[in-house]
Amino acid sequence: MDVLDRVEARLLVVDDEPNIRELLSASLRLSGFEVMTAVDGREAVQFAERIRPDLVVLDVMLPDMDGFAVAGRLRELGGQMPVLFLTARDATDDKVTGLKVADDYVTKPFSLEEVLARIRAVLRRTRGDLDLPVRLRVGDLELDEEAHQVWKAGEVVRLSPTEFKLLHYLMVNTGRVLSKAQILDHVWNYDFGGDAGVVESYVSYLRRKIDTVEPRLIHTLRGVGYVLRPPQGD
Amino acid sequence: MDVLDRVEARLLVVDDEPNIRELLSASLRLSGFEVMTAVDGREAVQFAERIRPDLVVLDVMLPDMDGFAVAGRLRELGGQMPVLFLTARDATDDKVTGLKVADDYVTKPFSLEEVLARIRAVLRRTRGDLDLPVRLRVGDLELDEEAHQVWKAGEVVRLSPTEFKLLHYLMVNTGRVLSKAQILDHVWNYDFGGDAGVVESYVSYLRRKIDTVEPRLIHTLRGVGYVLRPPQGD
DNA sequence: GCCCTGGCTGAACGTTTCCTGAGAAGAGCC
DNA sequence: GGCTCTTCTCAGGAAACGTTCAGCCAGGGC
Numbered sequence: 460m461d462v463l464d465r466v467e468a469r470l471l472v473v474d475d476e477p478n479i480r481e482l483l484s485a486s487l488r489l490s491g492f493e494v495m496t497a498v499d500g501r502e503a504v505q506f507a508e509r510i511r512p513d514l515v516v517l518d519v520m521l522p523d524m525d526g527f528a529v530a531g532r533l534r535e536l537g538g539q540m541p542v543l544f545l546t547a548r549d550a551t552d553d554k555v556t557g558l559k560v561a562d563d564y565v566t567k568p569f570s571l572e573e574v575l576a577r578i579r580a581v582l583r584r585t586r587g588d589l590d591l592p593v594r595l596r597v598g599d600l601e602l603d604e605e606a607h608q609v610w611k612a613g614e615v616v617r618l619s620p621t622e623f624k625l626l627h628y629l630m631v632n633t634g635r636v637l638s639k640a641q642i643l644d645h646v647w648n649y650d651f652g653g654d655a656g657v658v659e660s661y662v663s664y665l666r667r668k669i670d671t672v673e674p675r676l677i678h679t680l681r682g683v684g685y686v687l688r689p690p691q692g693d
Numbered sequence: 694m695d696v697l698d699r700v701e702a703r704l705l706v707v708d709d710e711p712n713i714r715e716l717l718s719a720s721l722r723l724s725g726f727e728v729m730t731a732v733d734g735r736e737a738v739q740f741a742e743r744i745r746p747d748l749v750v751l752d753v754m755l756p757d758m759d760g761f762a763v764a765g766r767l768r769e770l771g772g773q774m775p776v777l778f779l780t781a782r783d784a785t786d787d788k789v790t791g792l793k794v795a796d797d798y799v800t801k802p803f804s805l806e807e808v809l810a811r812i813r814a815v816l817r818r819t820r821g822d823l824d825l826p827v828r829l830r831v832g833d834l835e836l837d838e839e840a841h842q843v844w845k846a847g848e849v850v851r852l853s854p855t856e857f858k859l860l861h862y863l864m865v866n867t868g869r870v871l872s873k874a875q876i877l878d879h880v881w882n883y884d885f886g887g888d889a890g891v892v893e894s895y896v897s898y899l900r901r902k903i904d905t906v907e908p909r910l911i912h913t914l915r916g917v918g919y920v921l922r923p924p925q926g927d
Numbered sequence: 928g929c930c931c932t933g934g935c936t937g938a939a940c941g942t943t944t945c946c947t948g949a950g951a952a953g954a955g956c957c
Numbered sequence: 958g959g960c961t962c963t964t965c966t967c968a969g970g971a972a973a974c975g976t977t978c979a980g981c982c983a984g985g986g987c
Contacts, residue, residue: 531711534718534730542719563723584723607870607917619974620916657976663936681933681984853963891965897947915944915973928987935982943974954963 468582469493471512473503473529474545475522479567482649483516486571487578500524504532511538514581516574519546541581545569568648572624576604595630598676598690600669602630611669618668621646625661626669629677629687638684702816703727705746707737707763708779709756713801716883717750720805721812734758738766745772748815750808753780753798775815779803802882806858810838829864832910832924834903836864845903852902855880859895860903863911863921872918 470492474480484494495510497503500523507515515533519526530542544564563581565573580593593604601610607623609616618626624646629637639655647657662677662685670677674690704726708714718728729744731737734755741749749767753760764776778798796815799807817827827838835844836857843850843860852860858880863871873889881891896911896919904911908924 527711527715530715530719534715541722563719605869606920606922607914620914621975623917653976656978659934660936660976663934667936679934855964887965890967893945894947894965897945900946913945930987931985933982933984936980938978940977941975943972945972946970948969949967951966952964954961956961957959 467491467493468513469495469510470514470516470578471495471497471503471507471510472516473497473500473521474516474518475499475520476518479518479545479649482571483574486644487516487575490575492578500529500532503529504536507533507540508536512540513585514541514543514578516543516545516578519544539585541585543574543577543581568650570624570648571645572628576627595627597630597633597687598674600630600676602627609669616668619664621661622664622668625658626665629685633687633689636680636684636686641684701725701727702747703729703744704812705729705731705737705741705744705749707731707734707749707755708752709733709754710752713752713779713883717808721809724809726812734760734763734766737763738770741767741774742770746774747819748775748777748812750777750779750812753778773819775819777808777811777815802884804858804882805879806862810861814839829861831864831867831921832908834864834910836861843903850902852899855895856899856902859892860899863919867921867923870914870918870920875918 470487472480472483472487472494473496474483475498480496480498484496487494495506495512497506500521503515503517503521506512517526517529521529526542526544526546533540533542541563545567546564547567563577565577583593595602595604599612602623603609604627609618609623609626625642628642628645639658642658643651643655647653662679666675666677676687676690678686678688680686704721706714706717706721706728707730708717709732714730714732718730721728729740729746731740734757737749737751737755740746751760751763755763760778760780764778767774767776775796777796780798780800782800782802796818797811799811813827829836829838833846836842838861841857843852843857859876862876862880873892876892877885877889881887896913900909900911910921910924912920912922914920
C-alpha cells in the first residue's frame, strides 16, 4: 500500500511485442499505475492525444515509425509528456545512440525493478520534487538509490548489483510477503531461464551482509516467501 | 540535485534535424530546464515572441532563413535573449565571423557536456552573477570551469580536454552513480560510434593523475558504473 | 519421534567486467 | 614537415559476479 497510494499516475505503454506489452502493463498496474497500451507509433500518438498520460513507455523499434519520430509527435501535442525508452542492449544504430542520450531509457532484457525505478525517477523529476533524496530506511538499514549505496547501523555495506536490486525490492515492499517467483520476476531479467534456487542463494548472501544480528529484518515464511519487517513490528 | 535547482530557465531549441532537436530537448529537460522546440526560423521567431525564453539554442543552417537572420529578428524583439549557435565544425570563415554576433557557439557534433557548460556560462553572464567563480570542489580536488584548470591537493594538474570533461561530469554529479553509457553519452560527441571501453581508459588516466593516494575519490561499482565520492562519505 | 519437504549455505564453475599497458592513427603546433 | 599531445582500440590478466549443485539443517505433519 506504500507504493500504491504514492504513485497514482497514468501511463501509456507502447510495444509491438505482445509479451513485453503484457508483462509491463500487468506489473505496472499491480504497482498502482493506470495503464493503457498501444502497439505502434500511430496508435500511440492517437491514444496519447486522447488520454494525456503522465508518462509514455516507448519501445524504440516499432513497426511503423521510430522512437524519435513518436517522441517528436508527442511533444507537438504539448503538455509535458516524458518518455521512457526501451531499447536493445547492443543497439548501435545512430538513431538509438541519439535516444540513449535522453538518459531515461532501459535496455532489454530489463528487470521490472529497473523499469519501475526509472519511471518513478522520471515522474519525480517532472513533478518537481527533485531534491528529496531517494533514501529507503527500514530499522537501522538505509539504502540510497542514486548513490547506489547501503548502510547497516551506519556502516557502509558493499553489495553486488544483484544483491542491491534484491534488497531494494524487499525494502520497497517492506511488510509485504514476496514469493520467490515474484522476486525472480522483479529482480531478475525477464528472459532469465533459471530456477528459484538463485533467490535462496541471494537471500543468504544478503543476510550474511546485513542481517547477522538481532533483531532480524529478513524473515522466511516457509512455503510462502520472504518479508522484510521493521524491528518492533515483530 | 546540485545542478537541477541552480538553473531554472526557459530555453528555445531551434533545429530542423529531428534527431538533434530531440536529443537536445530531452537532455536539457533532464538537466532541469524548461524547453520548447522550433523547426525553422519562422517558427523560432514566433515562439520566441510568445514565450520569451531566457536563451535560444539556434542551428545556423535552417531551411528557411539562416541563423544570423533569425538572431537579428530576435534582437529586434527586444529584451535580452542570448543566442547559442550550433554550427558545423568545418564552417567557412565568413560564417565564423558572423558568429561574433552570437553570445557563443558550439560546433557539431557536440557533446552534451559542452552544450550544458556553454548554456550555463551564457546564462550566468546575462544574469550578472558574474563574480561567483564556478569552482567545483570534492575533497582536495578543485576544478575551475572558466579557467579550465584542475588542482589536486593545491597542485595544478594538467588534463587533456577529454580528461577534463570527464572529471567535470563526475564532479557535477558527485555522489551519484554514472553508468558507462551515461558517461559516454554526455562526455563524448553524440556521433561517437565506439564502445564503452574508452570510458574505462579515461577513468584509468584520470585516476593516475588525480587519484593515486588514499582516500580514493573515484570508485568503481562493478556492473553499475563509476562514482565520485567525497572522502568521509565512505 | 520420525519422516518429508522446503530452505540454507559453502564450494565450484564458467562468465563477465574491469584495469592497464602498448601501439596506431589523427590533430594541432611550431 | 616533423614534432608532440591526444584519442581510441585492443588484448592479457585479475578479480568479482552469477549460477548451479549437493549436503545439511529445520519445521511441520503424522
